[in-house]
Amino acid sequence: MSSLTLEGAPPRAMPPAFHLMVKPRGAVCNLDCTYCFYSRKEDLYEEGASFRMSDEVLESFTRQYIEAQRVPEVTFGWQGGEPTLMGLDFFRKAVAMQEKYRKPGMKIANALQTNGVLLDDEWCRFLKEHQFLIGLSMDGPRELHDAYRVDKGGKPTFDKVYRALKLLQRHGVDFNILCVLNRVNADHPLTVYRFFKSEGVQFIQFIPAVERIVRSQARSEAECRSERHSADASWLTTNELVGSQARSEAECRPERDSDERHSADASWLATNEVTEWTVRAEQWGQFLCSVFDEWVRRDVGRVFVQSFDVALQAWVGMEPSLCVHAKTCGDCLAIEHNGDLFSCDHYVDPHYFLGNVMEMPMTELVASPFQRKFGRDKRDTLPRYCRECPVLFACNGGCPKDRFITTPDGEPGLHYLCAGYKRFFTHVAPYIRTMAELLHRGHPPAAIMDILRRKEIGAKHLSVTGGLSPTNASPLPRVSRNAPCPCGSGRKYKSCCGT
Numbered sequence: 001m002s003s004l005t006l007e008g009a010p011p012r013a014m015p016p017a018f019h020l021m022v023k024p025r026g027a028v029c030n031l032d033c034t035y036c037f038y039s040r041k042e043d044l045y046e047e048g049a050s051f052r053m054s055d056e057v058l059e060s061f062t063r064q065y066i067e068a069q070r071v072p073e074v075t076f077g078w079q080g081g082e083p084t085l086m087g088l089d090f091f092r093k094a095v096a097m098q099e100k101y102r103k104p105g106m107k108i109a110n111a112l113q114t115n116g117v118l119l120d121d122e123w124c125r126f127l128k129e130h131q132f133l134i135g136l137s138m139d140g141p142r143e144l145h146d147a148y149r150v151d152k153g154g155k156p157t158f159d160k161v162y163r164a165l166k167l168l169q170r171h172g173v174d175f176n177i178l179c180v181l182n183r184v185n186a187d188h189p190l191t192v193y194r195f196f197k198s199e200g201v202q203f204i205q206f207i208p209a210v211e212r213i214v215r216s217q218a219r220s221e222a223e224c225r226s227e228r229h230s231a232d233a234s235w236l237t238t239n240e241l242v243g244s245q246a247r248s249e250a251e252c253r254p255e256r257d258s259d260e261r262h263s264a265d266a267s268w269l270a271t272n273e274v275t276e277w278t279v280r281a282e283q284w285g286q287f288l289c290s291v292f293d294e295w296v297r298r299d300v301g302r303v304f305v306q307s308f309d310v311a312l313q314a315w316v317g318m319e320p321s322l323c324v325h326a327k328t329c330g331d332c333l334a335i336e337h338n339g340d341l342f343s344c345d346h347y348v349d350p351h352y353f354l355g356n357v358m359e360m361p362m363t364e365l366v367a368s369p370f371q372r373k374f375g376r377d378k379r380d381t382l383p384r385y386c387r388e389c390p391v392l393f394a395c396n397g398g399c400p401k402d403r404f405i406t407t408p409d410g411e412p413g414l415h416y417l418c419a420g421y422k423r424f425f426t427h428v429a430p431y432i433r434t435m436a437e438l439l440h441r442g443h444p445p446a447a448i449m450d451i452l453r454r455k456e457i458g459a460k461h462l463s464v465t466g467g468l469s470p471t472n473a474s475p476l477p478r479v480s481r482n483a484p485c486p487c488g489s490g491r492k493y494k495s496c497c498g499t
């Protein structure tokens with residue numbers, strides 16, 4: 001691939017900042033959670049691959065990542081697999097490298113996602129000292145957590161993760177709970193939410209488990225295995241892939257265009273069927289609405305739920321902090337243990353392999369036309385149903401990975417969770433709009449709890465049909481009280497979201 005830039009100058013298409021999810025141990029993990037989408041990524045590499053990031057790769061990617069940022073703060077996101085399997089010494093080296101290449105005045109932050117099993121006092125002292133933000137994966141109280149989060153022998157893991165939670169708290173390490181919502185725990189919104197609250201958790205991210213069944217496996221396991229190996233052969237040897245890109249950029253570009261990509265995917269993802277642990281769209285919406293109803297009356301300003309923050313950001317016209325609900329994406333990439341760079345953590349596959357940072361400058365890969373188009377496609381491929389949706393400004397159609405159902409008028413490309421997103425954003429609209437109004441007038445959003453109390457939980461007096469609209473988005477349309485609720489529940493607006 002030819003260089004896109006003059007030496008020393010960032011490529012023109014280079015964003016001022018981008019984010020890397022770093023997989024120092026690849027997909028290797030010490031647990032075997034049923035719904036883990038990343039565990040199968042081990043198959044992408046040759047048998048015998050080390051799945052350990054070398055010191056050379058660590059130093060090179062750290063230097064390139066820091067040099068590429070044109071903002072005063074850079075965050076390293078450590079993920080897996082299970083990144084703590086690298087051992088503490090690796091992370092001691094990582095922070096030393098960061099310090100070595102840190103620009104004057106630049107702040108460097110680290111976020112590490114873990115199942116918590118290996119955490120101990122020594123780890124926690126290190127995480128506290130270097131101000132790591134931890135994402136601890138936990139799916140609720142014991143009986144819900146253990147439904148899918150099991151170890152290699154299929155044994156439950158709740159006790160080990162709970163121990164990690166208490167260790168983090170004892171050491172004062174900043175952490176979020178990452179709670180994967182699946183077919184089982186999504187039916188118990190208040191049990192899950194109150195459990196975390198009762199354990200003193202302040203920051204919670206609910207992440208929907210969505211996975212399609214790969215029909216080709218049913219077609220013929222043997223056939224697919226040989227197909228996969230021959231496909232892998234073109235990219236396992238990085239030089240070969242780079243060679244093929246260099247051989248003919250023009251030839252390769254169409255291969256990576258969405259049509260052809262989709263037809264390639266068709267042999268693997270020919271079905272809209274989902275796995276038995278995948279959360280249903282209605283469950284997702286109902287879960288968030290139920291938790292929101294409790295949160296908005298009791299916990300605003302005390303407990304932080306990412307989905308609610310994202311909604312408030314939309315109503316005040318801010319960029320969402322979650323890529324799934326951003327207009328475009330492409331600035332959050334994944335880097336594997338050997339320096340292979342991919343478009344996104346959810347697109348670690350040969351079609352979205354950008355190159356290896358040990359062989360090509362990271363900036364060229366991030367600024368490449370393919371990656372820029374990948375990010376714009378999120379907006380440019382929305383079906384008309386989304387483009388005309390009253391909550392588009394908050395939802396933005398969700399992650400392209402899960403846009404595999406058709407709209408009511410038969411157009412493909414609708415997000416699998418659409419019904420849930422619509423229900424959630426419609427349901428929270430009057431409350432969030434009021435919170436946005438409070439912010440606008442210089443009051444804390446938490447004042448909504450008083451308003452609701454004073455009006456005897458009188459949401460009907462809130463500005464349901466008017467109020468502050470996001471500065472860069474369409475306001476919600478007026479809905480008459482007797483009209484069907486736009487959230488799709490089938491009930492009248494006055495008896496549902498307009499209550």
Ligand code: SF4
Pocket residue numbers: 323324325329330331332344345346378398399400401
């Ligand atoms: S593809 Fe999905 S997960 Fe990846 S950056 Fe875009 S919205 Fe986020």
Ligand code: SF4
Pocket residue numbers: 385386387389390391392395396397398414415417418419421422
């Ligand atoms: S709620 Fe549904 S229709 Fe509306 S933008 Fe989101 S995915 Fe599209």
